[in-house]
Amino acid sequence: MKSHFSALAALSLLAATAASAAPPPLSLERLADDALENDRVAWDFVEGITTEVGPRQAGTEAEARGRDWAVKWLKANGFAGVKVEPYKMQTWVRGEERAEIVGTFAQPMKITALGNSASTGAAGLTAEVAYFPTYADLVAAPAGSLAGKIAFISHDMRPTQDGSGYGFAGPARWTGASLAASKGAVATVIRSIGTENHRTPHTGGTTFAEGVTPTPAGALSNPDADNLERMFARGKPIRMKLTLTPSAVGETDSGNVVAEITGRDPKLPPVLIACHLDSWDLGTGAIDDASGCGIIAAAAKQIARGDRPLRTIRLLFAGAEETGLWGSRAYAAAHRGEAIHAGIESDFGADRIWRLDSNFTQSAPALYQRLAKAVARFGVAPSQEVATGGADLNLARESKSAILDLQQDGTRYFDLHHTPDDTLDKVDPVQLRQNVGVWTQVVGILANEADAITPGA
Amino acid sequence: MKSHFSALAALSLLAATAASAAPPPLSLERLADDALENDRVAWDFVEGITTEVGPRQAGTEAEARGRDWAVKWLKANGFAGVKVEPYKMQTWVRGEERAEIVGTFAQPMKITALGNSASTGAAGLTAEVAYFPTYADLVAAPAGSLAGKIAFISHDMRPTQDGSGYGFAGPARWTGASLAASKGAVATVIRSIGTENHRTPHTGGTTFAEGVTPTPAGALSNPDADNLERMFARGKPIRMKLTLTPSAVGETDSGNVVAEITGRDPKLPPVLIACHLDSWDLGTGAIDDASGCGIIAAAAKQIARGDRPLRTIRLLFAGAEETGLWGSRAYAAAHRGEAIHAGIESDFGADRIWRLDSNFTQSAPALYQRLAKAVARFGVAPSQEVATGGADLNLARESKSAILDLQQDGTRYFDLHHTPDDTLDKVDPVQLRQNVGVWTQVVGILANEADAITPGA
Structure with missing residues (x-):
């Protein structure tokens, strides 16, 4: 007033x-x-x-x-x-959310669950991470090649005045988890669809296609995605423990x-x-x-x-x-x-x-x-x-x-x-x-x- | 190499x-x-x-x-x-950390525990918040006046090339919790000793004086401290639930x-x-x-x-x-x-x-x-x-x-x-x-x- x-x-x-x-x-x-x-x-x-x-x-x-x-x-x-x-409406709510690299280069990372993510259960899940620099790289991955793995899609976004960068980078969030799941991934983590470098990951909805069982899916902050890329540059297998416990409340x-x-x-x-x-x-x-x-x-x-x-x-x-x-x-x-x-x-x-x-x-x-x-x-x-x-x-x-x-x-x-x-x-x-x-x-x-x-x- | x-x-x-x-x-x-x-x-x-x-x-x-x-x-x-x-050395480690305004203006806030903070216990503690715009305002508070309350010290910091702003704002973190506890506070939250406006609170050590029983102590991010100030500007009592579970591991x-x-x-x-x-x-x-x-x-x-x-x-x-x-x-x-x-x-x-x-x-x-x-x-x-x-x-x-x-x-x-x-x-x-x-x-x-x-x- x-x-x-x-x-x-x-x-x-x-x-x-x-x-x-x-x-x-x-x-x-x-x-x-x-x-x-x-x-x-x-x-x-x-x-x-x-x-x-x-x-x-x-x-x-x-x-x-x-x-x-x-x-x-x-x-x-x-x-x-x-x-x-x-x-x-059908409602989804966030639970606990934690990610950590275990074994080689062990350290915690900042993650947030994507809307419609499944739960890992309170005990979390641990798996080797498969690195895809871009969404196209994930598209190119053979069927079944992600069995038992966590997909990491690092498709990055740049600022644009008209917001067109969202169209360029957005698919990694919108459909990346579904695509990875269809190739056997047990979970997906993406680089945040965002243009800054703070440890504040970007959430947002993801959609699983008909016939694809939803998996846990989260976004790492940009500095964490950078760090994970540097780990992959060292050529060693990287394992992540992921704990996301969102729930669909009906x-x-x-x-x-x-x-x-x-x-x-x-x-x-x-x-x-x-x-x-x-x-x-x-x-x-x-x-x-x-x-x-x-x-x-x-x-x-x-x-x-x-x-x-x-x-x-x-x-x-x-x-x-x-x-x-x-x-x-x-x-x-x-x-x-x-x-x-x-x-x-x-x-x-x-x-x-x-x-x-x-x-x-x-x-x-x-x-x-x-x-x-x-x-x-x-x-x-x-x-x-x-x-x-x-x-x-x-x-x-x-x-x-x-x-x-x-x-x-x-x-x-x-x-x-x-x-x-x-x-x-x-x-x-x-x-x-x-x-x-x-x-x-x-x-x-x-x-x-x-x-x-x-x-x- | x-x-x-x-x-x-x-x-x-x-x-x-x-x-x-x-x-x-x-x-x-x-x-x-x-x-x-x-x-x-x-x-x-x-x-x-x-x-x-x-x-x-x-x-x-x-x-x-x-x-x-x-x-x-x-x-x-x-x-x-x-x-x-x-x-x-004697080691202190972080536990869970959550803060939320309950009742009027209910919403979560971003907090991190200060080093040497006591634990609230897993159940947390809920109390009315007493607002101190500056450290000097807390100094001026009468003995016993904070009994049963959470002290909020909102002393803010500005960037300086030589870092002298840390000397100006730092006492709120270094000794604010001890001072508030000596006046009866059950816990202290401070505005982060930091110069940006991200939801990433600044940790750091706090020290409790001889004879003062340590209380839980945390730092809110600057945007959360701003928000809490706006709540106080509305003139209503504000209550906070604080859950900090750090531990001294010996x-x-x-x-x-x-x-x-x-x-x-x-x-x-x-x-x-x-x-x-x-x-x-x-x-x-x-x-x-x-x-x-x-x-x-x-x-x-x-x-x-x-x-x-x-x-x-x-x-x-x-x-x-x-x-x-x-x-x-x-x-x-x-x-x-x-x-x-x-x-x-x-x-x-x-x-x-x-x-x-x-x-x-x-x-x-x-x-x-x-x-x-x-x-x-x-x-x-x-x-x-x-x-x-x-x-x-x-x-x-x-x-x-x-x-x-x-x-x-x-x-x-x-x-x-x-x-x-x-x-x-x-x-x-x-x-x-x-x-x-x-x-x-x-x-x-x-x-x-x-x-x-x-x-x-």
């Missing part, structure tokens, strides 16, 4: 300047500019939920506390229609939190703006994705300070994104058939927006160009990239709606992604406000656009 | 240039310059021991493996008189590793160059203090490539520095009465040397100025600071010998100090070589100085 006071103060000052008791509402441009300089709403959300709730793992009581917190915060900030839309309750700024014509398809409320359990989910929720809520609140928008702005704080888009799928199922004017998600940290992508750049060029022109002053470039939308926009994708991506600078994102280091101190308040400014501008234009948008790249 | 090849190659090239089969030995200046550009010995040591041994906690079997490794390495690198000088074996480059006159008092071989258990002890041992050994080996020095250069790879200078004290006791020409230690990471301090700057100005002039080309400044020597130079201090401090840039040091992040990747090979160059120059001059040095500030 800190922002409330500064907003009031700003309005008071304007009122005094104009020597009028009832100044006209601020223009969208003024609101967006004000957000860039003065927004406190986004920070208030991120600071609040990371301090008062902390980690919010999908399907757990911590996620439920996160929903309760968000509902209270949205109501206190004047949003309409605030409610939880519940659904059921079906639990989760839910999406929804809210809105009601438009002048609530019957028109709304602008759907999304983020996700759950986080991995290791950090407090500040950049992934409390920042996204703070940004979209702050932008909606900024817009609400001006003239009421034509269309409703619908907020979706999705649940359980990290463990399989449970919230996105549940929302799409619950709202199937409802038209969406346009969908946008914020789920790539809190650093500045640098590029505007849409899926109507060619099919609705006048609107795209109007948007691009409106955000140029924030340092946002136009592009020909086709927006595909964030993970929680299943409904917009299924309904073939207009979608935008307000691309954030991802250079630092994978330093922190899915690690214990995803904490409030990593959020740059200046860049966070730039996000709110751009979102205010873009969502404000879309919510006042009377014509439907026809996507078409 | 990688360095061996490059050294040979360099010598071959020089031989070819001089069109002579037996070139004269390189001058000390040439050796130091060559070390700056080409030394691989220091890196070979640090890379080797961190990869093949890893953490080397004082008094444990891991430290013993470190000694064995160092003995083998020193012999392979041509040092004379390589041996272990054993001693007994008397165990440890030892110093010694070696030398024998001088032309072995009866003259030697130059004593020191580092410590043990490390805290959380990282692999790359900067604290494998780098120091690598630097001093590399410098001695560089000097040995030239004319044999007048005086013996004595290497002390001390044991058990981190948990109470056991090795330094044992060495001083074992060698009491042996004169030392001069003592120097490297124990402040691997970043560049920027200042030359001695305890004979006023009393032997010609020598000091000769040394200062000789290292100016490496970017090392003269100073009027009085050197007091590293922790492992007890013998030099007790014998009132000449002491030098080759001050390293400490700006980054406390980002890594006593954390899991003290790993090889943090060592900058270029700055490591600068250390070897400066050490080669300084130790080479001292070892060829016939006159005794009279300290006197």
